[in-house]
Amino acid sequence: MSEPDFNLLVALDALLAEGSVAGAARRTGLSTSAMSRTLGRLRATTGDPLLVRAGRQMVPTPHAQAIRERARDAVLEIRTLLSPAVSELDPSTLDRIFVIRANEGFVEAFGPGLIAAAASEAPRVSLHFAPKMEKDSRYLREGRVDLEIGVVxxxxxxxxxxxxxxxHFIGVVRAGHPLLSSPAVTAGQYASYGHVVASRRGRAHGPVDDALAELGLARKVASVVPGFPAALAVAMASDLIALLPASYLPAPPAGGKAGQAFGTFELPVPTQVITISQMWHPRLEMDPAHRWLRQLVRRTCGEGRADGD
Structure with missing residues (x-):
């Protein structure tokens, strides 16, 4: 029995990832006709059509769906095996793009520090921040991002x-808001004002509502917006209360000091403390460049937080 042509593996990964001959051709730098011939060879080798026509599109067969992630992992593993072994890394010579998937709150709070630190240590490195619309490990498994940051x-x-x-979450209101004149905001005062909620999924209910319900209280959600920047903007332009993570505000102004556009206060009901982590796929565990990136993120977040782990 002859050995399979391992060059077909790269084409297989591209075809299953793109879902089209034209897309796979662009991804691998081949012509469309060459990729079409390669698909024919893959069909003969695997004994499965892999991609079949459905109207104007190609859709994967059940077998193709079953092997898609394995094909991706195999290609990434081969590339790692064939990369030069590096025991010592000099960041100043590192030329690489790292993709970090994180929500906008993290990017706004820590992105500038990360970019500045990377530019100082590794001027040829570029950090690309990808939006985090949902929690899903497939971006790490498929190698589409290098790091994911958030709640596990x-x-x-x-x-x-x-x-x-x-x-942890804190209350944020405009400067001069009546709540800022109170030594400590009570649950009753908190529930008496309208609220703006930041939620990517459009959800108005959260843990703070459960805590208020135990006291026989309920807040009125006047608006739901897709992210923290919008919630902060609404709060600063109205009497509504925004609920934001403390890390989103690098230097929270207690009591709305003069010149500040907003003030903050501790919530009058208990809410869960959350742990922000960085996550990566095990294939990058020993990669020197990736280790440098993880250390950079950890150090920058620690410097930006008094309680950084």
Whole structure:
């Protein structure tokens, strides 16, 4: 029995990732006709059509769906094996793009510090921040991102993680808001004002509502917006209260000092402290460049937080 042509593996990964001959051709730098011939060879080798026509599109067969992630992992593993072994890394010579998937709150709070630190140590490195619209480990598994930052939830047992810092939610209102004149905001005062909620999924209910309900109180949600920047902007332009993570405000102004556009206060009901972690796929565990990136993120987050782990 002859050995399979391992060059077909790269084409297989591209075809299953793109879902089209034209897309796979662009990804691999081949012509469309050459990729079409390669698909024919793959069909003969695997004994499966892999991609079949459905109207104007190509859709994967059940077998193709079953092997898609394995093909991706195999290609990434081969590239790692064939990369030069490097025991010592000089960041000043590192030329690489790192993709970090994080929500906008993290990017706004820590992005400038990360970019500045990377530019200082590794001027040829570029940090690309990808939006985090949902919690899903497939971006790490498929190699589409290098790091994911956030709260660990259903990421899978193989994903590596490291805690960066603890965070908690605080109340944010415009400067001069009546609540800022109180030594400590009570649950009744908190519930008496309208609220703006930041939620990517459009959810108005959260843990703070459960805590208020135990006291026989309920808040009125006047608006739901997709992210923290919008919630802060609404709060600063109205009497509504925004609920934001403390890390989103690098230097929270207590009591709305003169010149500040907003003030903050501790919530009058208990809410869970959350741990922000960085996560990566195990295939990058020993990569010197990736280790440097993880250390950079950990150090920058620690410097930006008094309670950084």
């Amino acid at each position: 939830e259903n990421m899978g047992p193989e994903i590596r993680l490291q805690a960066l810092f603890r965070d």
